[in-house]
Amino acid sequence: MNLILRPVAAEFSKILTTRMWWILALVLFGYITLLAGGLAALFGGLDSGAITPDAMNAGGGGADLTSLGSVPLLIYSFASSVGYVFPVLLGALATTGEFRHQTLTPTFLATPKRGRVLGAKTIALFVVGAALGVVGLAASVGVGALVLGGFGVDPLLADGETWALIGRTVLAMALWAVIGVGLGVLVPSQVASIVIVLAFTQFVEPLLRFAATFTEVTADIGKFLPGAASDALVGESFYALTSPGMAVLTSWQGGLVLLAYGLAATVGGYFISWKRDVT
Amino acid sequence: MPIGAVIEFTSITKKFGQVTAVNDLSFTVEPGRVTGFLGPNGAGKTTTLRMLLGLVAPTSGTATFGGLRYRDLPRPLHTVGAALEAASFHPGRTAAHHLGVYTIAAGIPRTRVAEVLHTVGLAEHASQRVGGYSLGMRQRLGLAYSLLGDPGVLVLDEPINGLDPEGIKWIRGFLSSMAAEGRTVLVSSHLLSEVQQSVDDVIIIAKGELVHSGPLSSLDTNIAPQVIVDSPDRDALIAALTEAGLPFTSGRTGLIVAVPDPGRVGHIAFAAGVELNALHRQKAGLEESFLALVEGGDSL
Numbered sequence: 001m002n003l004i005l006r007p008v009a010a011e012f013s014k015i016l017t018t019r020m021w022w023i024l025a026l027v028l029f030g031y032i033t034l035l036a037g038g039l040a041a042l043f044g045g046l047d048s049g050a051i052t053p054d055a056m057n058a059g060g061g062g063a064d065l066t067s068l069g070s071v072p073l074l075i076y077s078f079a080s081s082v083g084y085v086f087p088v089l090l091g092a093l094a095t096t097g098e099f100r101h102q103t104l105t106p107t108f109l110a111t112p113k114r115g116r117v118l119g120a121k122t123i124a125l126f127v128v129g130a131a132l133g134v135v136g137l138a139a140s141v142g143v144g145a146l147v148l149g150g151f152g153v154d155p156l157l158a159d160g161e162t163w164a165l166i167g168r169t170v171l172a173m174a175l176w177a178v179i180g181v182g183l184g185v186l187v188p189s190q191v192a193s194i195v196i197v198l199a200f201t202q203f204v205e206p207l208l209r210f211a212a213t214f215t216e217v218t219a220d221i222g223k224f225l226p227g228a229a230s231d232a233l234v235g236e237s238f239y240a241l242t243s244p245g246m247a248v249l250t251s252w253q254g255g256l257v258l259l260a261y262g263l264a265a266t267v268g269g270y271f272i273s274w275k276r277d278v279t
Numbered sequence: 280m281p282i283g284a285v286i287e288f289t290s291i292t293k294k295f296g297q298v299t300a301v302n303d304l305s306f307t308v309e310p311g312r313v314t315g316f317l318g319p320n321g322a323g324k325t326t327t328l329r330m331l332l333g334l335v336a337p338t339s340g341t342a343t344f345g346g347l348r349y350r351d352l353p354r355p356l357h358t359v360g361a362a363l364e365a366a367s368f369h370p371g372r373t374a375a376h377h378l379g380v381y382t383i384a385a386g387i388p389r390t391r392v393a394e395v396l397h398t399v400g401l402a403e404h405a406s407q408r409v410g411g412y413s414l415g416m417r418q419r420l421g422l423a424y425s426l427l428g429d430p431g432v433l434v435l436d437e438p439i440n441g442l443d444p445e446g447i448k449w450i451r452g453f454l455s456s457m458a459a460e461g462r463t464v465l466v467s468s469h470l471l472s473e474v475q476q477s478v479d480d481v482i483i484i485a486k487g488e489l490v491h492s493g494p495l496s497s498l499d500t501n502i503a504p505q506v507i508v509d510s511p512d513r514d515a516l517i518a519a520l521t522e523a524g525l526p527f528t529s530g531r532t533g534l535i536v537a538v539p540d541p542g543r544v545g546h547i548a549f550a551a552g553v554e555l556n557a558l559h560r561q562k563a564g565l566e567e568s569f570l571a572l573v574e575g576g577d578s579l
Contacts, residue, residue: 002386006385013379013383014380017372017376017377017380018371103367105367106424109361110385113350278334279334
């Protein structure tokens with residue numbers, strides 16, 4: 001048992017003894033607070049009449065919002081639908097940092113079975129990703145519910161579905177961190193890895209998901225994109241607003257697809273970079 | 280007291296594409312002695328040590344500690360301590376945290392961190408981020424890592440690089456004391472003079488091949504000694520040596536005659552009536568022997 005627990009504990013120690021984890025957690029919290037708090041205020045304002053649709057000058061966008069039903073859940077889902085880039089980054093940094101700072105040498109000297117190290121990293125990042133999920137939810141649910149409540153809107157905190165969504169969000173964030181680990185071994189260059197994460201999550205995938213809705217065939221493929229799978233797992237996403245008719249996976253399918261991405265990248269990366277000579 | 284294991288390289292070879300970095304290297308390193316692993320930069324020393332430690336996969340051959348490959352050691356850090364040339368630290372981590380990570384991975388008591396930092400003289404910098412360390416401090420931290428498991432075998436790649444004179448003096452004494460305790464100590468260097476005061480045995484490689492192995496004293500006999508001779512009347516001396524048919528070259532301090540016996544040169548001068556003001560045997564230094572061996576590698 002020690003053979004697995006020790007490397008996992010060492011990987012936790014690696015994460016917690018550098019500053020990146022709390023910097024990312026802080027930025028995640030601030031970012032989601034801003035978005036969730038802002039949207040909650042907008043919706044709450046519309047609902048309570050403090051903001052009129054005319055005041056928005058947006059051609060009745062407010063009316064659409066109220067017709068969507070579970071707006072609180074939509075707001076809460078920001079933790080993962082927007083925040084997923086943070087666990088991916090942390091996971092990618094955890095692996096690429098080992099290459100960049102040549103810490104693979106002391107790591108592999110202490111644990112010569114390399115697969116065990118990569119497995120330990122995956123487990124540790126899964127847990128830390130879940131923790132980032134909790135941070136994101138503290139912002140989206142904590143701040144979102146507070147603002148909604150302030151406007152007299154029911155934040156649905158007594159609703160079992162809300163707590164199920166919270167649990168699925170934590171799982172999604174944990175799986176994203178695993179995908180980050182896999183990306184880091186697939187693309188050991190830290191700069192390249194970060195560029196890929198940012199470009200893909202912020203630009204390429206949103207475009208692909210949007211383009212995929214144009215035909216039925218592409219929509220069937222598009223629902224397997226990692227971001228789409230993640231949203232399917234969580235069950236709510238503001239992407240559903242932009243294309244209501246979009247094909248989606250069921251929740252558990254989305255989770256499996258996300259896990260498959262993480263494991264495929266990690267196993268591929270193991271052969272591409274992790275098993276290589278450390279010079 | 281940890282007992283040192285015998286390190287054994289058996290026909291180890293490493294090819295990077297078309298380039299053969301290490302070619303069919305076989306030698307053993309005994310416990311209780313400091314063994315210098317010498318060769319010019321690019322000779323394949325680091326690659327050989329990384330193969331020994333399982334970091335680089337050999338193309339063929341094996342390297343073992345008491346018969347076990349590194350990856351098969353049940354408790355690697357307790358058996359072998361290694362410090363490699365490359366600076367392997369996350370700059371944002373403190374020295375104590377850096378070492379702490381690997382005590383967890385290897386199941387070593389956390390108290391060892393303070394102990395080894397004290398041993399290498401970094402106790403007061405323990406909670407400083409490694410990013411601010413000098414090269415000498417990084418070397419010491421690398422050494423501290425190698426000592427974590429109190430191992431019976433030490434493998435150190437160029438440990439003297441970047442150390443100040445005080446640090447060099449310290450590490451020489453340190454290596455000798457480790458060997459005196461019965462540990463196996465393998466130290467690489469590209470300069471014999473750097474380690475010759477502390478090594479008992481030498482392994483010399485050039486261009487990835489073994490050119491010499493044996494006790495340090497075995498280097499002495501490798502080059503024929505020469506005789507240095509000089510005279511106030513150097514022309515007369517040259518004439519006498521030419522007459523006698525002895526090969527010689529002109530040096531800064533006199534003529535260098537390629538014979539081992541000063542008596543013979545003295546006799547020739549005496550017979551020719553040439554006054555001498557210098558006559559002595561010059562034994563080539565260890566460094567010259569080393570360089571000659573290493574350059575000899577060119578023709579292999």
